[in-house]
Amino acid sequence: MYVTVVPLKRLPGSFQYFTYEWEEKLGASQPGLLVMVPWRSGKLLGLVWQTNVALTPDIAAEKIKKVTQVINPESFMNPARLRVAEEISALYKVSLSTACSLFLPPQKGTKLKKTTLRGVRPPRQMQICASNRPKLLWYDSSSIEVCTHHVARENIKRSRQTMIVFPYRTTVERWVAECPARIRKHVIWYDGALTPKTRFDAWIKIQQNPRAVVVGEHLSLFAPTDFLETIIVVNEHATAHKQWDMAPRYHNRDLALMLARATRAQLLLASPTPSIESLYAAQMRRYTLLKTATTHAAPQTPHTLIDLKNEFIKKNYTFISDYAWRQTLTALKENGSVLYLLNRRGWGRVVGCRDCGFIARCRVCEAAQVFHENVKELRCHHCRIKTSVPLKCPNCMGINLYIGGTGTEKISAELQKRLAEANLDVPVIQIDKDTLDVSPQKPLKPPYVMIGTNAALALLADTHLTLACVVNADRELARTEFRAQEELFLEWWNLGEQSNELIIQTTAPESPFLNRLSLRQFDEWVMDELAMRKRFTYPPFCDIVKLIIEAKNQVSARRISEELAHTLKRTYAGQERISVGDATPGMPPVIRGNFRYIIIVKLPPETRHKTAQQLIALVPDSCKVDFNPLSLFGD
Incomplete structure (x- = not known):
């Protein structure tokens, strides 16, 4: 029998999984198992992706390597999370290895081998109807704790798990501190800020506790909640919910929607001031709008x-x-x-010369450097380069310098x-x-x-x-x-x-x-x-895919981006609802020595992820993808 295995190693997006032979002595195979496989001259930890795979004619059976060891007889990812990982990989242009690694505990071979896991529970078969559509809770400042505590308490009674995603660490700390004792004993903090050991222990506790109340920021959405009943995204309007600085660049709201759809969990988006996208979705009856009694009354603050x-x-x-x-x-x-x-930040936004118009700029990205009084130096907030403050203008050698801005x-x-x-x-x-x-x-x-x-x-x-x-x-x-x-x-x-x-x-x-x-x-x-x-034509009336092309050489960056923009325009010619922009320098155009060009593509929202995935499949691995970004041309 043959299986496909995702190597848990950083790989380009085009390398998804590899075929290996599964011997009977290894026991029954199932998706989500952690295994050891040959990799080049050594061995590598991998995740079983598919079983009973038929070999294609271009693959010689004698060249197929064998799975050498099963780390644990229980699956570490259930089918619902495997589907979500596949969707993340396709939508955000990351490898399956990167997507799957988010759902797994920090890899400690010995610990993984000795860990006893609760059997994976298949997702409930629930009829899709208006009652389990995502709900948008428009609350006032005094009602969110009452609501979240009530949901967690009811789920605990029914031996079901609750996931609460916050935008800031301080809000997590405050919520946990104000939790009633009967809820707090089931609260498990799962987040990327934890040490690997603490996060590993939290992962195991969540997997084994069907009453767990999982709280945290971005990474909490990847906790092993096989008994998940409710997902709550608190302050869904907050920009902190968007992962923008590293791949995959997802928004917690979008990922929660994927997870709720895959696991048949109830999604509750809560905010005192809902985002434009969520309000529009409620108007279109894609979300069920709920309001607390005092919501939307005019605040008394002058x-x-x-x-x-x-x-x-x-x-x-x-x-x-x-x-x-x-x-x-x-x-x-x-x-x-x-x-x-x-x-x-800083003391003044610009240091310049009144005589010749000179402005102190970063030698890499050419952005104006910011003067910091406490350390008496100029800093570039994009490249993080620090330089000393000039005593005279390096352009005209004059001394009539000034510090502008506040x-x-x-x-x-x-x-x-x-x-x-x-x-x-x-x-x-x-x-x-x-x-x-x-x-x-x-x-x-x-x-x-x-x-x-x-x-x-x-x-x-x-x-x-x-x-x-x-x-x-x-x-x-x-x-x-x-x-x-x-x-x-x-x-x-x-x-x-x-x-x-x-x-x-x-x-x-x-x-x-x-x-x-x-x-x-x-x-x-x-x-x-x-x-x-x-x-x-901006969201919610379209979906935006931001393509970021970077290169050390400006000519190369421009050539690659212009060729990509030309290819996409030719591919989608005649499709009025798909708009491909020109390759445009980013703002700033250079960050940490890399020249950046941006291509903005607007897609119709009706087809949403399907059209986006088709588009992203045309993009080279070297290109970064940001789906519905916070900024069109900024960092």
Whole structure:
């Protein structure tokens, strides 16, 4: 008998599995078994993919190598997860080895051999009907814990497993801490942040416990939940649910849909501010919309728009308006907590020369370098290259240099100066990617002032604030990505929900976007956003596949990308609903020495994964694939 085996080794996407001979002495074969197989001059751990395989005429039977050992008589992946792994491989252009490895515990040969597994339970045969369609829960801030605790408790009573996926580690910690004791004893944290040993032990516990409540971030979706009843994706609108920096570049919402469909589990997408895609799916009756009693009532938090032009007239160029500072002092005197939000790291965004117009740029990607005052150096936030600050212009040798723009370090220094002048001994905490390693791990006790980027929002998720201030809304509103306004609206709306007062500083208070936000017109904003996306054909009215071509040489990168774009355009010529864009340099065009070109392909949403898989099959292995990306041309 012959079987196909997926080598658990990093391989190109075109190498999926290999054929091996299965001898009777090895026992019964079944998909999902871990085995040892010959590989070149040594041996390699592999996963049985198919059994009773017929040899094709081009394969000589005498050249087929034999499976040498069965690691464990029980299957490590059930048929449902094998189907999901196959779909991940096809949709995100990764090898089956990469997709299957996500579902397996960290590989420890001796431990795997000695581990006793519960027999794999086949997925339930459930009739597809409206009652088990994905559900979109539109909740208020006080109801999500009640809902998740209720679902977990009911599943525990029925000896069924629950999977709860969170966007941030802090929200996982808070949820576990607030869990009732009878639920907490079944809670198992499974995530990529765990050490290999801890994750291995968690994997075994989940596989053997039919009442397990699995919690975590991205990797929790790959836990061995053979008795899975319910999948809950908390704050499904959060961009942190998207895996964007390494393959496979999936969104937790999309992967949860695949898993729920394969295992016949109930999927619950929960959010206080659902994403545009989810709201549209509910309108089209693909999701069942559920609302809590107080959902969608206008929040009581007053949203104040501050016109920075008036501050500039008063020669206040600090980006801390007089009104925001008065409210800050009032909040701190009442032992409150204050957040200043500015999504820009460093002290100044640019260092240049006033005489000749020189701008200090990264020698690799040519992006403007950011000045960091605390270490007195220039940094490229794309390539992570560090250089010293020039004392004179390297172009004209002049000394008339300047530091332009405002970052978190500059606002932090200004806040410390003002607090000292006001005789207030209050800590100023800076939270961004540069300070995450030294960020407070325990909940902060007010009074305090925090200045931070979006990293601060992750740290303060579900934390009540006395005052929140968006330092410079203009810079964020200037982003040209089609998802930018959705991200900002939902981010600032939720920030207003968790604070007594939200202040937004801008030079364009007449902006329709800001007025929708300040007047709390959520439904009206959704209608505006859907109209814009329909007009320009963006999700949910299409699916986008982002193809990323990288090469060390710019000429090679451009040639490969243009040839690929030409091939795809010729393939889909005459199909009006499939649009293939030109090869375009990424933003920035060079990252860590690699020149990047982007091709954007728009597909009709009705055929969704099928059309995308057909497209991706035409793409070379060297090309990176991002399905429905957060950014079209950015990193």
